[in-house]
Amino acid sequence: MPPSEAARADTTWPAAYAGGGQEGTPWWRERRERARAAFETLPMPTWRRGRGWSLQPEPLRLEAFAPVAAPPAPFPEASGQEAHVLLVDGRLARPAAGLPPGVEVIPLGPGGPDLLPTAAADVLGAVVGPEAGKLEALNLAAMTGGALVRVARGARVGTLRLRHVVRTDGAAALPRLAVVLEEGAEATVLEECVDASGGGARALVDGVSEVVVGEGARLRYVDVTEMGPLAKAVVRRRARLGRDSRLEWTTGVFGGGFLALAWDTELVAPGARLDATGVYLSGGREQHALVSDTWHRAPATEADVQFRGAVFDRSASVFDGIIRTEARARGTVSHLGDHLLFLSPHAHADSIPALLIEGDDVRVGHGATIGRVDPEQLYYLAARGIDPAEGREMLVLGYFEPTLERIPDSAVREAQRASILRRVRATGGETA
């Protein structure tokens, strides 16, 4: 192990991180204690991937951040856009509001109930346990707040909005969300992680989202990350798909000084299907490490994962796309596509696919493209009177379009288009 990595592996428990809540639930207490022990032994992740180069994030010093002690002050929300669950700096800002019939929300962390239902033990700290990594263990042991969202059997509900807001300089937010769709339920979940500090907060988000899609259930899960240039976020989202269930996962990554985001899907029963669509943009000096891990653990499961990214300015991003099939997963059909657009000669990006296949009778594939804005395309647009800045916007949006078209919800699609445009306009005019 290189010396720098060894030093970081020894990161000791940061004193300010305590967590709390649900103390009357023995299994939960035991899980959190186990997580704390795991934290002490697990190495700090380094995220230094890239072929021939590497991401250069500043070392993540946990002691430079601290969970916000006081409950958050009221947070203004735009009328009509109120979240059902609102977390500010990792803490629940208020009770869940406006829940449709068939949806139950159990608050987690300080202020939540002492006793958790037994069924929660199959989800909380179970889908993403402490063995997932040092920061996942930290989240479990020192969670600052969160919610368990349960959609009852057979219920069909519209969009549930779960919003994380970061606004305090130096805050460490350790939110944990769990979403459970019971048998035959249908729902759309929008999980947003946004910076409300005006971009100036040096905050840390160490987040975990655990998702369980029950038998025959159908979930549309949309997550959006739009953080400021000084924010750091390490988030693992993991979904477990039951028999004949379906998950349509849409991801938008539109900013954050350092982001290490992972989307894991375990297809644990026959007939489960995942359609994942991801869009990411890195600009300024941002460093993004993105992982998509699709794990086929049962026969006859299917997945189609498509990511499309663009890098601007002096940013760097690495996309690790992994498909795993277990020996028993006969009849797996799985495809991973990833595409990269370079918009600056100074940006670094890499896409590293991995297909880990055990057993046979599977159809697993990967396709990738890397491109730059074509000066001939810009010339063509200019020959029609479209100036280079607008032409560049058109070409970047056009590049993302085949991926955006996969997003089933038109409002989400339009929001992603707007976020891409905002990001393109915020970056320099240089092209690779």
Next chain:
Amino acid sequence: MAILEIENLSAQAGETPILRGVDLTVRSGEVHALMGPNGSGKSTLSNVIMGHPAYQVTGGDVRLDGRSILSLPTHERALAGLFLAFQYPIAVSGVSVANFIRTAVNARRTRRDPEDRGVPLGEFMRELRAQMARLDLDAAFAGRYLNDGFSGGEKKRLEMLQLAMLRPSLAILDEPDSGLDIDAVRTVASGVEALRGPDIGFLIITHYQRILTYVRPDRVHVMVGGRIVRSGGQELAQELEAQGYDWLKRETEDAAV
């Protein structure tokens, strides 16, 4: 009334001289044909007029309505009234035909009136559909990505569609007939004829005389070795069709000795 004046224009690509003193004037209301063998510099001329960054002008001038355009970027030349229909239009995935043309139409409107809010969608789509029908293009065409997976004929007709929607004062058509069957040539030619009038001038670049049987030019020019070596009326095109370009090449070479 627009006037495009090309005066003693020389240009090169990298270190290779291509245009060697071109003189040509096109006014609105006129149709000029520029013919010549492959490699004579016809397409280069169109791209130099439009400001393609791969070419450097080494001498002479190009003026639109008396004002030199050589220092203007390409989009400014287009907004000033120039249009180039490309010989090989490039594909732009993810950008629909309708969105692209509407953006270009709005760029012109904003140039004329900075307060303009853009063409209303309904009005734009009605006009677009009408022009598409004239060019025998299916309505679904508007939603397809620009030139992406288009046949040769579809690409040429899309160029003509843009011409009809943008209404420039001077249009350069770079081999609008190449690679087309005779029916498609007729469609393209009728598109030009429909627009022909006192407010627009055409410079049609072509290798063959074929399209000129449907679009009768007022003047025909022949380019050889980066210069215009002969100008005349429609009969010059017929002469070239009958005899080819070799005699003109020989004359040019003899004159150079």
